[in-house]
Each structure stands twice: as C-alpha cells, then as structure tokens.
Amino acid sequence: MSDPWLSIIGMGEDGPAGLPDASRRALAKAELVFGAPRHLALADAGARGRPWPVPFDLAPLLALRGQRVAALVSGDPFWCGAGGTIAAVLNRDEWRAYPAPGVISLAAARLGWRLEDCVTLGLHAAPFARLRPHLARGCRIIATLRDGDAPRALADWLAA
Missing domain, CATH: 3.40.1010.10 (Tetrapyrrole methylase, N-terminal domain)
Incomplete structure (x- = not known):
C-alpha cells in the first residue's frame, strides 16, 4: 500500500x-x-x-x-x-x-453481555427514534451517544 x-x-x-x-x-x-x-x-x-x-x-x-x-x-x-x-x-x-x-465491545465486556445477543446502534449522529423498533422487555441494547449530555436527553425521551 x-x-x-x-x-x-x-x-x-x-x-x-x-x-x-x-x-x-x-x-x-x-x-x-x-x-x-x-x-x-x-x-x-x-x-x-x-x-x-x-x-x-x-x-x-x-x-x-x-x-x-x-x-x-x-x-x-x-x-x-x-x-x-x-x-x-x-x-x-x-x-x-x-x-x-470499540466502545460497543467494551460496554458488552463490562456488562457481561454477549454481543451476538445485543442490538447495537449508533445514536451519536441519529435520532433516538431509531431505538423504537427495538424497545421490548428483555431486549439488550448498546447504543453510542454524542456526548455527556446525551444520556439525560435519552432518559427524558424514553420517559416521555
């Protein structure tokens, strides 16, 4: 190369x-x-x-x-x-x-979750609505977010 x-x-x-x-x-x-x-x-x-x-x-x-x-x-x-x-x-x-x-594999390792059993999403440059089809009891989701303010914004969106 x-x-x-x-x-x-x-x-x-x-x-x-x-x-x-x-x-x-x-x-x-x-x-x-x-x-x-x-x-x-x-x-x-x-x-x-x-x-x-x-x-x-x-x-x-x-x-x-x-x-x-x-x-x-x-x-x-x-x-x-x-x-x-x-x-x-x-x-x-x-x-x-x-x-x-990657942050996805690091998060899975910390949580003890198998990546193949998780939904993984990049929400750092996408709307939270991308989560909607995956929100179900027992679904394990690992998502990347834009910055330190995003977890609160996501929590507010989920609670709305």
Whole structure:
C-alpha cells in the first residue's frame, strides 16, 4: 500500500497513551487532525485540531485531500463509527485505518453481555427514534451517544 494522505485512528478514553505505536506515529505525522472535541483535547491537537461538523459532514475533510490528515474516532472506526462513511467515498489507497477496541465491545465486556445477543446502534449522529423498533422487555441494547449530555436527553425521551 502507498502512503495514504488520511489516517483513520480509533482512540479509547485513555487517549494517545493507549494507542499502539503505529497509531501514535500516524497522529504525530498529521498536519491536521479531525475529531470530536473530546478526542482533540485528549490528543492535545491544539492548532492542528478541527472538530467534526454537526451534523456530520465529510466535505471539510475531503477538501484536505493530499495533505497529511488524521481522523480521530472512537475505538473501532468501522463499528458505529465514521470509518465506513469515510471509506465509502475514498479510494482504498487514500486511507489507512488504525482500529482500537470499540466502545460497543467494551460496554458488552463490562456488562457481561454477549454481543451476538445485543442490538447495537449508533445514536451519536441519529435520532433516538431509531431505538423504537427495538424497545421490548428483555431486549439488550448498546447504543453510542454524542456526548455527556446525551444520556439525560435519552432518559427524558424514553420517559416521555
């Protein structure tokens, strides 16, 4: 594989300290770093940092084609993450992925739930209404949310 312009880097809550060497090298080489505000802060991206637009839009990232860019995402970039969205619009030789354990598998491990018995949803960029078809007694749901305020908003939505 050639040297792609984009590195899609999965990061855990421990930030760069928990990244494998290859991921850390890719992050260090990046001229610009896209990510959620908390990822940019964890990575100490400083002036290189660019927050993902809300609603999510790849146009600012794609405009940097040819520059050395890192995209920070939570855990596994291809499980309820931006990796699949990014890869769908780029040629395979334009990007390299550096996955980390994903939040979905980490949550299942903490709860002791088998992933194959769970409904998993990415609600960080989708309406809570995506939950509706799955709300049933005994259904185990693991869902990603946008930020620290989202659990309260989800609880309010469920109680309404």
